[in-house]
Amino acid sequence: MKAEYECIGCIIKHTQSLIEKADKTNKISSEKKFEDYKKVISDLIKNLEYGKRPIELSVSQYDSIYELYGKQDFFINEKTNANQIFLEMYDDLFYFIMNSENPLKTAAKLSAISNIIDYGVKNSFGELEFEIETMAKKRKFAIDDFKSFNEKLKTAKKILFIHDNAGEIVLDKLFIKTIKKFYPDIIIYSAVRSAPIINDATLKDTDEINLKELSIPIESGSVYPGTIFEKTNETFKNIFEKSDIIISKGQGNFEGLNKTCEKIYFILTAKCSVVSQELNVKVGEFVFKRDVVI
C-alpha cells in the first residue's frame, strides 16, 4: 500500500519517541537532541518518495537513529514485560478459546485483539484478561474471510505465521496451539524480525514464550518494522513459497505484503486512518482478510 502524507507525520512522531528512549539510557543535552532530531527528519525528507510503502519511508529514520545512538534494543524491558503479562493469562485464554462456539475463529480474534496492545501494557488483577475476553465475545471482524481460511486449513500442510510485536506473540501462540489442536500434522513456521526494532518480536521473544514447542521460529531477514518480501532472507522466501497458508499479523506486515499473494491472511487491528482507508474499515476495527492480487 502507498504511504499518504499523514504517514510522514506519524514517522516523525515516532522519531521523537525514539529520541526520548535514547535520552533515557544516556542523558543527551537539549542542543544535541535538537540537532539529532533535525538530522533524522532531514535524512527522512531526502528519502520521501510518493508511491512507496509507509514502512519503506521509515527505514531511513531507523538508520539515522542507529547512526546517532548505536544499535540499541530500545524496547527490551517493555517487550519482556509484555510477554510476561500475556503468558500469565495464557492458560485461562486457551480455556476460553476451547470453550467458545468456534475455537479457531475465537483464537484468530484474540490474535487480532492483541494487535491493539502496544508497549506500556499493564495487567491489573485480571482486568486486561477480562477486557480481551469481552472484546472477543462482543466484537466482530469488520472484514471476515475466516471461512475461506477454515476451508484451506483442512488440506494445509505448511503454514507460515509472520508475527508482529512482542507480547501479542503470546496470543499468536494461542492461535497456533488451537490450529495444532485440530490439525496436529500441520507444520507451522513462526517468522520474526532479524534485529530488535521498536517492540517487534525477535527470536529472543520466541524463546521467552517457548514458541518452539508448537512452531519453528525463524528470522525473516527484516531488520525494520514490517515485511517487504524483497528484503527477506532465503529461508523466509523459501518457506513463504512452500507454505499453503500465510498468516500475517499487524499493520507493518500488511503495509509490506498487501496485494502480493492470495495465500496470505492478514490479521490486524486498523490503527490509523491510512490503513483503515486502504481496508475501508474504521480505525479500531478488527480485520481477518485474505489478500487480493489484482
Next chain:
Amino acid sequence: MKAEYECIGCIIKHTQSLIEKADKTNKISSEKKFEDYKKVISDLIKNLEYGKRPIELSVSQYDSIYELYGKQDFFINEKTNANQIFLEMYDDLFYFIMNSENPLKTAAKLSAISNIIDYGVKNSFGELEFEIETMAKKRKFAIDDFKSFNEKLKTAKKILFIHDNAGEIVLDKLFIKTIKKFYPDIIIYSAVRSAPIINDATLKDTDEINLKELSIPIESGSVYPGTIFEKTNETFKNIFEKSDIIISKGQGNFEGLNKTCEKIYFILTAKCSVVSQELNVKVGEFVFKRDVVI
C-alpha cells in the same frame, strides 16, 4: 524562551492540520498533499536553529503554507463560532465575577481558563459555563503574582492587553470590564494579530465582540502566532513603551516576550511540556506571572 526538540514535532503536527484545512476548502490530490507536506517540512528544516524561540521556528511553516495555498483564513468559521459561544455566557460570567470574593482575580482566572479552550469548542446547554465557573472556584494559579499586579493597578494609567485566540478574547474582555469597573480611568489598548493566523484573534474578532466599548483595539504588526517585539509595528511598540502594565495572554505571546520586560504579566495555561518546564509548572496549570528580566 528557547525551542526544544519537541517543538519541531509540534510544528510539524500543526502543518498536517493546516494541510487538512486546505484540503477541505479545495480538494487536493493525495500525491500533491504528500509533496506539499514534504516541501513544508523541508523548508522548516532549513530554518531550524537551536536557540531560537518556538514561534520563530514556525514562521517558515506559515510562509510555505501560504505559498502553496494562498493567504486563506483557515479558521474563520471556528473563530466566529467560538466568539459566539463565549458571548452567550458573557453576562452570566460577569455576574459570577462580581459576586466572587476577589472579582479582579476571578476575572484574571477566567481569562487564564479560557486559554485552555482551542477551536472546535461547543457549548452544550450551559455545561461549558458551569465547567468554567467550577474551575475558577476550585483551582489556583500555579504561579501567582496577582498581588503585585493589583498594587500596580492602583497607579496605572495605561494598560496594553496582548490577546491570543478568538473565543477566549471574550473572557479577556470580561477581565478588561472588571478592571474598568474598579479603575474607570485606566486606558486599555487591545493588541491583536495583523493577519489571520490559525485561531488567533484579529480586528475582525474585536469587532465581533464589540471590544471597542471598553478598550482600544490595535494591530500588533505580528502576522504569525505570538508576539516578537522586533516584529511588531510602531504603534504597538509605542503603546508598549508607554503602558504601565502589559497583560500578555497565552503561550505564543509568552514564547516571544518571556524575559524581556518587567511590566509584563503573563496569563496562560501551560499547554505543553516545553512551556511547563520553562515555567516549572505542570501541563494544564494556570499561570499569572510577572516577567523577570535577568
